[in-house]
Amino acid sequence: MKLWGGRFEKATNVMVDDFNSSIRFDKRLYKQDINGSIAHVTMLGKQDIIPQEDADVIKKGLQELLLDIENNKVAFDIEAEDIHMNIEKLLIEKIGIVGKKLHTGRSRNDQVTLDMRMYLKEEIIDIKKLVINLLQVLLDIAKNNTETIMPGYTHLQKAQPITFAHHVMAYFEMLKRDIGRLDDTYKRTNSLPLGAGALATTTYPLDREYVAELLDFDNVCLNSIDAVSDRDYCIELINSLSMLMMHLSRFSEEIILWCSNEFQFIELDDAYSTGSSIMPQKKNPDIAELVRGKTGRVYGSLIGLLTTIKSLPLAYNKDMQEDKEATFDAIDTVKMCLPIFTDMLKTMKINKEKMYDGAGGGFTNATDAADYLVKKNLPFRDAHAVIGKLVLYCVNNNKNLEDMTLDEYKSVSPIFEDDIYEAISLETCVNKRNVIGGPSKEMMCKVINMNQEYLAAVLETID
Template structure:
């Protein structure tokens, strides 16, 4: 007989048991379920709803059960549907009928809402730790390459010279926003739903603020209907992780390009590459490709839960059982991707000469040549036209701006002088862009200093 079976005249069908059960995946919430139950029982005793000795017996039984689960000594039963009913049934079998008092003043609706919030809150902190490790790896790599010149791109066409450090720190800023999104998710999660009951609280004199304090929640859910039907915090998490995966996917795409023979800006370490079953020369960037590919499943989890929630009337509906597999899978995906991605980036070999050679081609210094004319007094639009004509001449004659004679420069416009060659050198082009946020060595070093401060002020003890 189910713990809720008093109203029913016969047992549920085996197919119903299997279809209705969530224990196959929500069993990972066992710790959160037990911790929440201990806080709830402590409050029940404090309020005189159950006896102190009953609470002590239940809490000891729960702690013993937690230890047994973690030792692998406990098997969960599909007929008990979910982790909540399994824990309660196991506790009754261990300590007797006193365990039945544990559920006084609560519903599985507010119980599961609590468990998921406790779980998300814990996992967000772990994801932030992994994220900080990756961010620190980017800082270390960028510190070594503040003078490594490479081409910056728009439309995947060489555009202007930058430094490798500047490029890496663009990803640092993306990840910093990801960190802050997770911080927001933590705070939207950190409100106690327990005490909401099924949807309308209870007639028992619960002290919800006491339970919130016991479980380190910042606040309580102020509306009991919202307390059991809210999954916005799950959506916040899935959106945050989708955006983070998008950033990792973009970075992976560049690593894949950079490691190709056509670019050869980097070489991936053997430990984070794979070979071909038929082509012995191949060294494939499979780790980056898998990270790029797994982005789609995290997107799918977000869209799936958004779709599940969009048509639900208040308050709780069993559809919401679909939240757990979505958040579990996304968390597992990021927990797997972040460490290996960090290790891949940390160990890749940088090829500065190839980066510099690429920056030397494609007229990446053309904008600086135009700026040179502007500083000589020419209007920018006129300067743009002059340099365009020079680039066309170079393309026609298979040469570069650096290789043109001063006579050719002056044949296009007499304002050119010998100092044009210094003005269009790649080092001058990069370091001349010393505006805050720019690629100059000084600007990037200032950025790195701020980045290190962010890591220091957000690191976990």
């Protein structure tokens, strides 16, 4: 008979057992379930809700059961439905009837959300560590490329010259915000739901604050209905992971473009590339493509769980069992993508000459040419028009601005002098942009140092 089967006269249909069971996927919560149960029974003994000697026997049995599971000595039973009932059933088999006292003062409803919160807290920290590893690689790339000039783009059209350091540090800032979102999610996950019971707490004199202290929660959930029906923390985490994957996907798209024959800005290491079954010359950026593709998978988890929760009345409903597969899959996908993406970047070759040549075409110095005229007291809008005419002239005559003679410049505006060539050199265009947030070598070195300190501070919070 099932642990909840006292009210029933017939056994559950076999297909119903399989359909209702979640042990296939929630078995990964065994450690959190046991540790949560140890804290719960410790509190039950402290509060004299059950005899202290019974609490000690149960606690010892749970500790032994944890070791059994980790040593692969336990087989979970689908008829026991989920990890919570499996643990209780195995405990009773191990220590006898006293094990039936473990569930005093709690419900599976508050137990399952406790396990999920404990699990997500650990996973958030693990994911943060993986993001930090990626951030360190980006910093290393930036340090070595503060003078690597490349074209910056808008609308995928060449716009202005920047450096490769400046470009990769844009992703550094995005990933910093991702860490901030993970931190915020952690804070809202870190409230103890245990003690909420099925939805209305219990008549037993629980000490919820004590359990929160044992399990390292910041506080307790203040409304028992909300505690058991809340899955905001799962949705918020998947949303944070979706944002993180979006940033990896955008970066992947650029990696794919840059290693194409049309760009040749980078070359991926052979260990992080694949070939073709028919075309022997191919070297494909499959890792970047898969990261880009798996982003949709994480988005799907987010939309799926939002849709599941959107119409549920308070409090607990069985629909909420769907939170686990969506959340687990999003976490697994991100933890799969981050290390391999990091190593792909770490091992790629940067073709500095190709980047520099790319920055030299497409009139990326046109804005600087206009600024040159402005600094000689021509209004910017008039300067814009003058340079526009020069660009059109260059297009019609297959030239770049730096190829024009001074006479050609003066034919459009007499303001131009020999110093125009220095003003529109790629090095000047980059290093004169010495505003905070800009691409100059001086400013990039300053920002890199600031972000190295940021990384050290984040690591301290984890260690």
